[in-house]
């Protein structure tokens with residue numbers, strides 16, 4: 001294939017002290033980051049200095065984790081709520097995109113449409129919505145249900161939820177507001193549209209009491225991995241987060257997804273696919289490796305064993321075993337399952353229990369010099385395995401700093417990444433078209 | 447009664463171009479304020495320069511107004527969503543309180559608890575929640591209902607909603623987070639509490655995945671006027687917004703409410719009662735009066751007639767009548783109703799149709815010099831008719847500017863208002879105690 005002329009897109013994944021499970025214990029980490037807005041402000045401004053496309057925040061509407069002893073050794077039990085945090089960050093940044101996660105399973109479309117429209121106005125066109133269907137079943141208990149909504153239903157609801165939200169965003173034409181002091185006419189009533197949606201899951205009249213967002217629609221992000229998830233992504237996502245194993249599977253996903261999108265009448269450039277990556281950068285490879293090992297050494301065995309149990313299942317009790325000995329005999333899971341893959345890995349590489357949970361904690365790191373990381377990015381990008389990366393920073397602010405100071409300039413030298421923001425909106429950063437208003441379109445015709 | 451030794455509390459009501467219905471048409475008003483965060487930032491910083499206790503934003507989760515022709519001549523059809531806007535303002539202010547309205551009728555307690563807790567952390571203890579039960583029936587249509595939830599049900603739901611939210615805010619003890627890098631313990635599992643609420647309207651397990659708010663609980667604000675509304679206020683409100691007619695009715699409400707609160711075991715100083723007031727300040731009384739008249743002259747007759755119809759009812763068609771002639775024969779409404787009062791006013795003062803709707807548009811203004819306004823405030827305050835005011839500024843930024851530059855210094859000279867913030871949280875500004883954690887209390891015991 002020919003050399004690509006477009007550029008990489010880079011998102012920064014926000015997390016309290018950093019993405020690594022032991023980040024908060026690192027000597028340079030701010031342990032109470034979760035409650036300190038100034039911490040997030042510094043990170044956001046640093047990422048903007050690096051000209052990154054967007055900040056991204058995951059979300060779960062429950063305390064996630066039943067094993068309190070292990071959970072209490074991580075910094076994951078509490079964090080800012082995404083829409084309030086990103087709104088606050090909008091006020092102290094100028095250009096960087098702001099992508100918040102919100103679930104369609106335990107929300108109402110009118111609230112979600114309104115909050116993201118408002119964030120888009122506050123930020124002057126920098127909002128994105130990561131539409132999820134809720135991975136964590138416990139969320140159900142906080143919203144009056146005994147059980148999680150089941151998977152097919154979650155996606156049916158998500159499809160309709162999405163359509164309602166987009167319809168509400170089109171409540172007003174872009175030029176509905178005249179604000180003519182002389183005549184006294186503030187808006188043109190002919191440019192206000194009532195959605196009047198009646199569907200299987202929702203009945204929502206509208207209109208929204210927020211003007212059409214500066215981006216038309218905030219950018220739609222999706223990360224579902226199931227067949228239903230991919231179908232939704234192909235139909236509506238503009239950015240897709242993925243977690244592929246290697247460049248070949250990345251290429252396969254990339255090709256399939258863009259083909260599937262074509263089936264919905266969408267062009268390949270209307271969807272940006274961003275795999276997750278966790279860089280450990282050093283001036284030398286040794287330094288990068290040391291940084292990695294330094295963090296790994298801080299993983300509490302209880303946390304590590306919990307990561308193993310989450311992957312292998314609860315039937316394996318490793319508490320009595322020597323952590324530096326081998327994994328005891330364990331029946332594999334379904335062929336190709338994470339359990340099966342993890343047990344096979346342990347056997348193949350002859351890993352101890354500790355080595356195995358550290359593999360899970362380390363989660364596909366990219367370890368090397370800025371050149372190494374740039375090589376990797378370039379290889380994936382030029383192989384059409386991605387359109388950029390969603391970057392997980394192991395520890396804040398250090399690993400983001402070295403990324404911005406070392407990797408970004410290297411990517412810029414290679415022409416793979418912007419030197420300055422050319423646009424003001426997230427859509428412009430991503431090279432995505434501003435969608436027309438569905439109601440205005442009807443009026444104009446061919 | 448003896449002279450009060452406490453001080454006034456002042457809130458600023460945020461609205462797009464200003465609170466007056468014709469504000470946006472004023473020559474000094476920014477007509478597109480509704481979509482300009484910078485406008486709100488200037489206002490917030492100006493109010494903070496005046497040492498005001500808090501900013502306040504009302505909210506309706508629907509487009510409010512069916513008569514498009516009249517609505518389209520006001521700036522009320524769209525505005526920022528309160529929680530996103532106040533979060534953004536938190537990032538660009540230091541001390542001023544941030545009170546957002548959220549309805550208990552069309553929300554879920556887990557979301558509300560979480561967003562206000564998050565705002566309280568982001569702002570380091572400056573969040574307040576104006577709990578409403580939704581005055582606008584149309585909201586129902588945006589949340590899958592044909593009809594508004596009826597009044598008694600709204601309040602039953604509100605009571606339970608409130609209790610769940612407070613329970614969730616107590617999910618963590620204040621000292622639950624150890625963050626001990628050496629031992630690897632991030633929080634103390636014994637200091638995490640599962641609410642497990644099962645009630646008539648809600649079943650919510652918890653815990654919240656946000657730490658206990660800096661204020662313990664964000665400040666609870668309420669403005670219900672019905673018997674149910676007052677009962678809820680007496681039980682739980684820490685700030686009460688009211689719209690009384692005169693100092694005598696203000697005193698009566700003040701006394702009754704604080705007595706009712708005593709029945710719930712609450713002290714008089716645990717509740718601050720703030721009537722709304724709309725000041726027009728001038729260097730002279732004539733200048734103040736001119737400012738008022740200038741705005742009144744900008745009220746579009748269609749908007750004025752709509753205000754009348756909203757008050758008198760839809761059965762009266764004034765469209766064919768001379769606006770400068772008298773109100774045609776109109777049967778009065780129920781004794782004491784707004785219709786009855788308004789018709790009586792027109793007859794008593796022999797008002798024309800135009801004069802009558804301008805009375806509604808002008809809504810109890812306080813017109814005069816800074817001294818006059820300070821006299822009025824002092825009189826209400828020393829008469830125990832209020833603990834301060836919720837100030838509606840007719841046009842931004844001008845009327846806020848003159849308030850901050852003229853009225854505030856006059857109040858300060860009289861010892862009625864702070865010269866500097868002495869605390870950092872909204873609770874501290876208001877002189878309200880930080881609530882104990884319900885779960886920690888149980889543990890300590892007598």
Ligand SMILES: Cc1cc2nc3c(=O)[nH]c(=O)nc-3n(C[C@H](O)[C@H](O)[C@H](O)COP(=O)(O)O)c2cc1C
Pocket residue numbers: 057058059060101103131132133134135136151222223224225226227228229230241242243276390
């Ligand atoms: C980078 C990334 C971030 C994600 N963030 C969230 C999240 O914040 N909340 C959530 O419930 N699910 C999140 N997910 C999960 C997915 O959106 C999706 O719900 C999950 O993969 C299950 O999808 P499936 O049912 O289609 O397989 C994330 C996935 C990825 C790859």
Ligand SMILES: Cc1cc2nc3c(=O)[nH]c(=O)nc-3n(C[C@H](O)[C@H](O)[C@H](O)COP(=O)(O)O)c2cc1C
Pocket residue numbers: 503504505506547549577578579580581582597668669670671672673674675676687688689722836
């Ligand atoms: C200053 C003030 C602000 C209010 N703001 C709102 C609001 O933003 N949204 C709302 O639905 N009701 C609002 N209300 C209405 C009340 O909270 C309450 O719902 C209404 O008075 C009906 O209450 P009642 O049913 O107890 O009489 C406000 C009232 C006052 C006095």
